[in-house]
Amino acid sequence: MQSSHEESFVQLNSYSAPVSNASTSKVEVLLPLPQKVGKLHWLRATGLCLAALLLVFCQIAPPALASDHQDTTFLATKLTAADLTDLYVFESATDPANVVLSMNFDPLITAGEVRPFDPAVLYQFKIDNTGDGVEDLVLQFQSRRRGRGQSVVVRGPGKPKKVGTESRFLGESSVVGPLDQAFTAGKMKVFVGTRKDPFFFDLEQFFKIIPDRNYLMQPNPAPPLKVVSFRPPGQAVDTLEPFNVHSIVVELPRKLLGTGKIGVWMTTSVKTPRLKNGNYAQIERLAVPALNELFMDFQAHNESNLQTPTGDAANQSQFIRSFVQTIGRPAGIADAVISVAIPDVIQADLSKQNGTYFGTQLAGNFGGRRPKDDVIDVTASVVFGSAVTGITQGAIPALTSDNVGPKEANFLPTFPYLGNPR
Ligand SMILES: [Ca+2]
Ligand SMILES: [Ca+2]
Ligand SMILES: [Ca+2]
Numbered sequence: 001m002q003s004s005h006e007e008s009f010v011q012l013n014s015y016s017a018p019v020s021n022a023s024t025s026k027v028e029v030l031l032p033l034p035q036k037v038g039k040l041h042w043l044r045a046t047g048l049c050l051a052a053l054l055l056v057f058c059q060i061a062p063p064a065l066a067s068d069h070q071d072t073t074f075l076a077t078k079l080t081a082a083d084l085t086d087l088y089v090f091e092s093a094t095d096p097a098n099v100v101l102s103m104n105f106d107p108l109i110t111a112g113e114v115r116p117f118d119p120a121v122l123y124q125f126k127i128d129n130t131g132d133g134v135e136d137l138v139l140q141f142q143s144r145r146r147g148r149g150q151s152v153v154v155r156g157p158g159k160p161k162k163v164g165t166e167s168r169f170l171g172e173s174s175v176v177g178p179l180d181q182a183f184t185a186g187k188m189k190v191f192v193g194t195r196k197d198p199f200f201f202d203l204e205q206f207f208k209i210i211p212d213r214n215y216l217m218q219p220n221p222a223p224p225l226k227v228v229s230f231r232p233p234g235q236a237v238d239t240l241e242p243f244n245v246h247s248i249v250v251e252l253p254r255k256l257l258g259t260g261k262i263g264v265w266m267t268t269s270v271k272t273p274r275l276k277n278g279n280y281a282q283i284e285r286l287a288v289p290a291l292n293e294l295f296m297d298f299q300a301h302n303e304s305n306l307q308t309p310t311g312d313a314a315n316q317s318q319f320i321r322s323f324v325q326t327i328g329r330p331a332g333i334a335d336a337v338i339s340v341a342i343p344d345v346i347q348a349d350l351s352k353q354n355g356t357y358f359g360t361q362l363a364g365n366f367g368g369r370r371p372k373d374d375v376i377d378v379t380a381s382v383v384f385g386s387a388v389t390g391i392t393q394g395a396i397p398a399l400t401s402d403n404v405g406p407k408e409a410n411f412l413p414t415f416p417y418l419g420n421p422r
Contacts, residue, residue: 068286068293069107069199069240071301075284081106081118082268084286085245086199089264089346089368091355092251093414099257099350100417101125101139102249102371103266109194109244111422117143117150117179117192122167122269122280123248127157129258133309133343134163137257140170141192141248143179151176152192154185157256164308165282167269182416188252191416195247198371198410198418199289202402203239205231209399213293229398236403242422249416254350261360263287263345265309282306287345289375291316294383295323295337309343316342324383329394336388362388371417372406 068085070076075083085104092098103123109115122142126135140155154177158170177183180193207213208227230236265287269280284305286292292301296319307315317338324334340361347360348368357378360367369375377400381387384399410419 082121089348090370099254100251104245106246119143124267128263166279191249194421195418196410197240197243197245200238202236202404230402233403238404244421261349265345288341290379295319312343332389377401
């Protein structure tokens, strides 16, 4: 934990090129493969011990959660404001000509907690409308002042002065608005404030299934896995139910972003002494939910956060292939995941309606991701079931749903769509 922390901290301050461990890091044996059934009793015993350890650990440590919550030790402990959790891209409920972008960050805000925004962090939606994985438009947000009287500065959408992992402010005029109430910025409706975290997931059980995804369990414990099912309905728990999150929600005319297919991702950036030019340096990026958390070694998150979608085909695909192989499923499963989720951007088709998750790629509709989409079940059904490929070999039906779904009370039917905070 300590070394990972220091590594992240060094990278924030110096942005030394991260050392790639991608070729050597492999997902450990996470699930009992068919040929290992004979060892199941041993694995179960180990699992009980590990579960007991986890229980003890959880009682002395702060909660460890994820969709992409707490995806590196540095973000979880030193700069929670830059910890991105979920990105949503969806059709407006009130105007079919509009699209909505929502970015969540700074997770695990407890009920009633008033957590300030951090003016050191630059938040950006990045939109590629030419299909090359390079942003053509950006939307920028940054809070002003510390303490009482905070406000937020909005810039864009506009053509970035610099693409990639360094950023500068857009040159065009900016709009300043209040926190925690909707305001207008040009043709956009904007909300920046605290919301109920819309993500839902039985993470407690997920960390029993794949404990090395937990930042509190680093370096990767071995041997992981013996638990091979989510909890049944009635016993499954939405671990994120008690928590709020910071959110940026923007509703704007589709035509401001493009006319056809787009890829959207989000980034957080900070100033660093390494950049003498004063540019902001990317510290996290995120788009497709559960991609990093399910397939990627925890230790690789930091490196992935410092990359751009143009590198995903080379860098991310190997983790997906390795994971699928480790759980004993055919390579066709990995091919299916890679075809819809790489590069790591939320795809949407602005010329279409009636979006469904991965619908741009699979169904020719708007695509995108709505706050109520059960992305865990969709992803788990592809990886552990036969949802997309029709491949049944090695399927693990008990892992195809976490048996937690969206709760209506956590959402709003209209802007800003995410429910009021606890
Ligand atoms: Ca994150
Ligand atoms: Ca582009
Ligand atoms: Ca679910």
